[in-house]
Amino acid sequence: MSAGHDDHGTGGLDLTLHIWRQESSEAEGRFETYPLHGVSPDMSFLEMLDVLNEQLTLEGRDPVAFDHDCREGICGSCGMMINGQAHGPERETATCQLHMRRFKSGDTIFIEPFRARAFPLLKDLVVDRSAFDRIIAKGGFISVNTGSARDANSLPAAKQDADLSMDAAACIGCGACVAACPNAAAMLFVGAKVSHLGLLPQGKPERSRRVLAMVAQMDAEGFGNCGNIYECEAACPKAISVENIARLNRDYLLASATERPSSAQGEGA
Amino acid sequence: MHSTPTTASELFTRASAAKLDSKCPSGPMSERWDKHRFDLKLVNPANKRKFHALVVGTGLAGASAAASLAELGYQVSVFCIHDSPRRAHSIAAQGGINAAKNYPNDGDSIRRLFYDTVKGGDFRARESNVYRLAQVSNNIIDQCVAQGVPFAREYGGLLDNRSFGGAQVSRTFYARGQTGQQLLLGAYQALMRQVGLGRVTLHARHEMLDLVVVDGIARGIVTRDVVSGEIESYAGDAVLLCTGGYGNVFYLSTNAKKSNVTAAWRAHKRGALFANPCFTQIHPTCIPVSGSHQSKLTLMSESLRNDGRVWVPKNKGDKRSPDSIPDGERDYYLERRYPSFGNLVPRDIASRAAKQMVDDGRGVGGNGMSVFLDFRDAIKRDGESKIRERYGNLFQMYERITDEDPYRVPMRMYPAVHYTMGGVWVDYNLESTVPGLFVLGEANFSDHGANRLGASALMQGLADGYFVIPYTIGAHFASRKLGKVTTEHEAFREAEGAVRARVKKLLATDGRRTVDQFHRQLGLLMWDHCGMGRSEKGLTHALGQIRSLRDEFHQDVRVLGENESVNMSLENAGRVADFFELAELMVIDALHRRESCGGHFREEYQTEEGEARRDDENFCYVAAWEHAQAGGAPRWSLHTEPLSFEEVKLTQRSYK
Numbered sequence A: 001m002s003a004g005h006d007d008h009g010t011g012g013l014d015l016t017l018h019i020w021r022q023e024s025s026e027a028e029g030r031f032e033t034y035p036l037h038g039v040s041p042d043m044s045f046l047e048m049l050d051v052l053n054e055q056l057t058l059e060g061r062d063p064v065a066f067d068h069d070c071r072e073g074i075c076g077s078c079g080m081m082i083n084g085q086a087h088g089p090e091r092e093t094a095t096c097q098l099h100m101r102r103f104k105s106g107d108t109i110f111i112e113p114f115r116a117r118a119f120p121l122l123k124d125l126v127v128d129r130s131a132f133d134r135i136i137a138k139g140g141f142i143s144v145n146t147g148s149a150r151d152a153n154s155l156p157a158a159k160q161d162a163d164l165s166m167d168a169a170a171c172i173g174c175g176a177c178v179a180a181c182p183n184a185a186a187m188l189f190v191g192a193k194v195s196h197l198g199l200l201p202q203g204k205p206e207r208s209r210r211v212l213a214m215v216a217q218m219d220a221e222g223f224g225n226c227g228n229i230y231e232c233e234a235a236c237p238k239a240i241s242v243e244n245i246a247r248l249n250r251d252y253l254l255a256s257a258t259e260r261p262s263s264a265q266g267e268g269a
Numbered sequence B: 001m002h003s004t005p006t007t008a009s010e011l012f013t014r015a016s017a018a019k020l021d022s023k024c025p026s027g028p029m030s031e032r033w034d035k036h037r038f039d040l041k042l043v044n045p046a047n048k049r050k051f052h053a054l055v056v057g058t059g060l061a062g063a064s065a066a067a068s069l070a071e072l073g074y075q076v077s078v079f080c081i082h083d084s085p086r087r088a089h090s091i092a093a094q095g096g097i098n099a100a101k102n103y104p105n106d107g108d109s110i111r112r113l114f115y116d117t118v119k120g121g122d123f124r125a126r127e128s129n130v131y132r133l134a135q136v137s138n139n140i141i142d143q144c145v146a147q148g149v150p151f152a153r154e155y156g157g158l159l160d161n162r163s164f165g166g167a168q169v170s171r172t173f174y175a176r177g178q179t180g181q182q183l184l185l186g187a188y189q190a191l192m193r194q195v196g197l198g199r200v201t202l203h204a205r206h207e208m209l210d211l212v213v214v215d216g217i218a219r220g221i222v223t224r225d226v227v228s229g230e231i232e233s234y235a236g237d238a239v240l241l242c243t244g245g246y247g248n249v250f251y252l253s254t255n256a257k258k259s260n261v262t263a264a265w266r267a268h269k270r271g272a273l274f275a276n277p278c279f280t281q282i283h284p285t286c287i288p289v290s291g292s293h294q295s296k297l298t299l300m301s302e303s304l305r306n307d308g309r310v311w312v313p314k315n316k317g318d319k320r321s322p323d324s325i326p327d328g329e330r331d332y333y334l335e336r337r338y339p340s341f342g343n344l345v346p347r348d349i350a351s352r353a354a355k356q357m358v359d360d361g362r363g364v365g366g367n368g369m370s371v372f373l374d375f376r377d378a379i380k381r382d383g384e385s386k387i388r389e390r391y392g393n394l395f396q397m398y399e400r401i402t403d404e405d406p407y408r409v410p411m412r413m414y415p416a417v418h419y420t421m422g423g424v425w426v427d428y429n430l431e432s433t434v435p436g437l438f439v440l441g442e443a444n445f446s447d448h449g450a451n452r453l454g455a456s457a458l459m460q461g462l463a464d465g466y467f468v469i470p471y472t473i474g475a476h477f478a479s480r481k482l483g484k485v486t487t488e489h490e491a492f493r494e495a496e497g498a499v500r501a502r503v504k505k506l507l508a509t510d511g512r513r514t515v516d517q518f519h520r521q522l523g524l525l526m527w528d529h530c531g532m533g534r535s536e537k538g539l540t541h542a543l544g545q546i547r548s549l550r551d552e553f554h555q556d557v558r559v560l561g562e563n564e565s566v567n568m569s570l571e572n573a574g575r576v577a578d579f580f581e582l583a584e585l586m587v588i589d590a591l592h593r594r595e596s597c598g599g600h601f602r603e604e605y606q607t608e609e610g611e612a613r614r615d616d617e618n619f620c621y622v623a624a625w626e627h628a629q630a631g632g633a634p635r636w637s638l639h640t641e642p643l644s645f646e647e648v649k650l651t652q653r654s655y656k
């Protein structure tokens, strides 16, 4: 683009990257080492990987596969372990929003995929997070067919509840909470959805059924149990609070006590 | 080298027969949609499950359409490139969604939203469509709230509105700076509910690479599984393309990296006319380019212009830091030139003005390629905490990228490619020129004419999916004879073969340059010559260059690896190959349209004050291009759909 270059920092950073390479889910994986020179501190982490991939391609070596799309921290596609931390060292920051000015010349960086039983690896840093979609399909919605809604202002919602609901709804479904958790639990993700919908008056009627159905699917997918360690909150790029896990637990207990089991898979038309 | 064409006839031919029937109803504007719905044939409820719709794309348009059709009882299959439908590019929309609710009681109405959209689009959209859009806008808000979209609320518990993107009424609903995310999650959840109920089959990580037409009707698609590389066919009774816009032809844009034209382009090559391809929206407030490594540009919501003031130094080459430039030596050029709209002029006007300042040598920042967006006065007036409450997340995003604190130093902004008004031509039913192929959302040539107003794309995507297609698709099913077609049909074999051949060729080229190297070069050509300012000379030059570069791409691109696994460069290469062909058509369209309108600014056609000069006598039409292959190189013929304005009088837009 015709805008020139403003790269401050002459010469840039020299880095040593150790990246997990694995052809497919069945293949054996291993770390490979790649030195990378002259990385601009203004680059994002993914742009740094772009540069590496361009270089590898020109050398005739297979580029590193990783998921990405929006590159502004909202789609939830990106996500990798950077020096053992999901999304890297910066708080409330998705991998794509991490900038290289966070690193120093001479640094060594280990880059690995998110690892969890429920997230099978597909290639290099790409994992399959479709378990999250299946959890939503079981209950992460409000059952309202198109066209059957009343006027939007006919059911007021307390601003405080709406704000809390929005805090929870900000989850981008990246899976960092699972990757950061020693038990690979999905409680923060599920808790966020249960809170987002349950806090709104529109979501109240299905509250019990929703939580039972989502938790059942979460267990079926092979996610672990919450050990109250709260690594998830620390890793979450959207600062989703563990209060949502507390709300999930409360809703679940209440629902288990009151809901008749058959209605958990209701049609909900 | 390609020879450079000099006359229109060398560029394209004019189609002789009238081919375009917009199917717009007649009668009083406010009754047209109602009347049309009544006239459309209905599908008997018991028959609905016999019809199978293939929906490609799960952004606002695709997810809302798929969910709504499944609720009605149709069989639906859904495809997207991403690992989850929730990741579609719609998720990134920040600012808001318009509706004519008039909750603030400030004078809004369906008629005013309609009027603003027609005028904002510089009179290059269909009145009937725009009116319908304004009508259904209110239903969208109702639907989204019922789904649990956590829109901003006031203390009384009712919905809050703000003014946005040059509107003089407050009609924009928003969910913090994440409106697109929340609307998409609403549509996604409605879609997943139908997946859970077994009424929608979901195919994530599937890229559509061809359209299959049987007996003149769209009956299927060919996809590539981006994990296994498998090429697969799917047959159905209708195909819905909801595959988004093509802004990434410029390489650098605010679009997500995977946004592409491929699905629309392959449909175009199978007979769907492509309309107004050169109508591109360049958004005025984006973070400027910082270096050659840059992979995409970041939008800063236009809501910032509600409080931020745009300026450059009065004197050329003034390199002082902004805080040491006194007010008397600042040029608040939007306020000066457009006193009644000031900093809130529509996007095309604000972008062009920024370019004029930079071209005039008054740009700021290290390379002089940006303008200031300054919150000093707003902070003084309302206090820092109020500003933080309104824009905190945007300020944080800005600081993260630029390492500068916008509470202390004015933001630096420059326009960037953002949205494409052009797209596949559709009639009032959203049906393309290939029967059975419907196109929704940003992928269609839209209701936004030559310039889209802020917060209107989300409205249009959801209008198409929730409230238009559920009615109009029924007419296709009920009135056409749709015999049984399976993927065994010859047409599927042929399309699969073509897809395999293309993949094989890309892998076999084994050249010396990477896909991104080509894409960047193409983007630069488009930005310089088919961006904010366009001229006969520049466009003609670009055309020759694009053709040469395209030939080089096919001889010299390097795509490593194999088809049978995740292969990002192979996916990219296919998309860039299509961008090359699209770029050529965009330039031809821009060359042929010898007028300025909306985002299409031909330097030869401007008023004395430097504003766009339309030529309603000769160009008050939709340009719809038909693809024809002529000896290897693509060739196009032009169809025109005349536009008539019965309700909004054709006038020169003025925001003075």
Ligand SMILES: Cc1cc2nc3c(=O)[nH]c(=O)nc-3n(C[C@H](O)[C@H](O)[C@H](O)COP(=O)(O)OP(=O)(O)OC[C@H]3O[C@@H](n4cnc5c(N)ncnc54)[C@H](O)[C@@H]3O)c2cc1C
Binding pocket: B056, B057, B058, B059, B060, B061, B062, B079, B080, B081, B082, B085, B087, B088, B089, B090, B091, B092, B093, B094, B095, B096, B097, B179, B180, B206, B207, B208, B209, B242, B243, B244, B245, B254, B255, B256, B259, B260, B262, B263, B299, B418, B419, B440, B441, B442, B443, B454, B455, B456, B457, B458, B459, B461
């Ligand atoms: C940064 C940004 C901010 C914006 N903010 C606003 C705003 O505030 N208000 C507003 O009104 N508009 C806004 N817009 C515009 C608006 O977001 C888009 O126009 C709109 O979301 C497009 O929706 P869509 O459903 O048409 O397509 P998308 O959301 O782009 O979805 C496309 C879908 O198609 C799929 N797909 C694409 N190609 C293929 C293929 N070949 N095979 C299979 N699947 C495919 C993708 O996987 C995806 O699911 C913004 C745009 C940007 C870039």
Ligand code: SF4
Binding pocket: A170, A171, A172, A173, A174, A175, A176, A177, A178, A188, A189, A192, A232, A235, A236, A237, A238, A239, A240
């Ligand atoms: S809760 Fe946070 S970490 Fe977990 S999926 Fe959502 S955004 Fe990602």
Ligand code: FES
Binding pocket: A067, A068, A069, A070, A071, A072, A073, A074, A075, A076, A077, A078, A079, A094, A095, A096, A097, A172
């Ligand atoms: S690429 Fe979208 S969140 Fe990182």
